Amino acid sequence: METLADVLARDRRSDAPALFAEGPTTQRYDYRRFLTTAWKTGNLLHKRGVRTGAEVAIVPSPRAQPVLTFLGASLLGAVTTFDPPREVAARAFVAPTGRLGEYDIAPGTATVGYGADPEDPAHDYWEGGVWSENPTMPPEPASPSDPILDDGDRQYTHADLIAGAQWAVEELGLTAEDTVVVRGQVGSPAVLAAGVIGPLVAGASIRLDGGDEDAVGVADGASVDVSSGFFERVAASQ
Template sequence: MNTLGDLVARDRRSSALALRVPSLERDYSYHDFCTTAWKAGNFLSFLGVRGGGRVAIEPDPLPEPLLTFFGAALHGATTAFDPSDGDVRAVVVPQRRESEFADVPGTKRVVYGGPPTDPGVSHWEKEVWSENPAFPPTDVDPATAALAAGDDEYSHRELLRAADHVVDDLDLTADDEVVVRSSLAEPGVVAAGVLAPLSVGSTVVFPDLETDDSQGSVAVADADADVPERRRFLSTDVL
């Protein structure tokens, strides 16, 4: 695999489980996950997101932020899991935070988890589900930045190499369920908790970090976290 778009390529669609979100009672097969990532990419294109652009997203452990990340990656745009990140083409946040973000020229506002109160704000669920379930082929350079955190940027190539390291270190297989127990705001969590399992056909699990007691086979968590999984990976060990 050369770019993050390869993780949601057409030939990766299957009935296997890609994402499980017990707190919402929502599951995404690899078929659904890939197709929705394409639709998210088409929606971002409508908002004006292009290669070299930037998207700021709330780091919620939910499908909408993650699928927006992949939609941006399909364009060769850079994602910051930090809605306060400036100079972005689109900012994507939960509906409860809509009022915290003023209308800024050149930046499109998007909310998920409920319809917006401001007609100038887009509704993620409504717009993405109405998009074409296909995405035109794009030529993204693997050296292009896909993820940003503060002043640091990580290319498609760097993120996939980090994911490969996690796969080898944990001996991940398609039978694993990787529970993300740290924030997507940490690049290492994205690489270890999302990209690594998806690369081998495992299942990513987004639990409710406060109340959900779901258990997988691997946890991506902080060093001092008490987790039920037998295997644990520290995000700081990869990026």
Template structure:
């Protein structure tokens, strides 16, 4: 029962693994089953731990429209990090971990104690963690962790105000979105609003996973048969059922 899930990491628990579709990126035509999603999130959590990122640390992720940012957020949630989705993080960002597309690697000169991870290809610098290589080789089992539902897991701007949200905050909003869009295991929800808004993460990522459905990362209007969408202010969508982030309480 979804009511038993109290942490964001519960969405990628071992018992949720199945061949059901969980994530689809239209531009790449890349799909992840729940088996793939759960295994990869656990691997990511292990990689983050191995590079020195710990519970409560700040993790900044460039939210490019590909699966890696979402998978990194879920892996970070298992570990207990506090994620910020930022499409333009400072090049000298002091977050414990910064995760960006490989083409942005050269932009960053992080201070000591911060770790740069790059996805989408081979990084040039030896001190940059190669996301795909490390995740591919990692163990898909994640050791038990004990977080409180009130612990922070995501930070972002809501109507111009910086907010830090807990597991309970996000999952409560996700449950409201499941009800609002009548999501079930057959639902496929397109993310058409920025992940930098925590309401997008709750309604567009966590809600479909909570319902046992799928997250769709669109390419333009194409979201490969999405049944619903989460949209930003003044946005339109080809899907008939939409939920605007500015109508979501969190």
């Protein structure tokens, strides 16, 4: 696998569990619905002007919507920034609907609220927009060298995150029967590589548990260190 388009390929759809999250509502996705929703999210962003190299800003939470938005944006070659500053000038901005008013959003930025239907018609509703989208892979081609994530210190490409995911799969000994528990807000490059993309590469399931401290591990099993220096450890192992 070289890009997230490979990880989210059509032939990987199945009835196996992909993601579970507790919250205002319980979210359960099998691989068929999860992959299809990632494509549909990419198509929603594409219609809002997101293309290769565009910035997508996401306010994270331990819910499916930020994860699926990141994956959909990555299929377009867009660069995601999690937990953006209060002044947002990205091409698209995605946040819990109740928090949209906390940000100073630049003119021309497409705004999308998730979790509740925004009262302000200037904002799109994530759930409604994604539901109505075409369930096909977005039209923008993905390249391993495309940067898709920016943490403020550096940009990470498809290749970087796939390498981190594959390393985590080996470190955790992941199989399709495993559940990977992800704690924290699911926005750091290490957590996304090890806790989201890693399980998807292995065909395992993801459980979002929230909390204040980032951690990734197999339920009742091994854990992987997602602290600072994660990608240096990945590079040293190669």
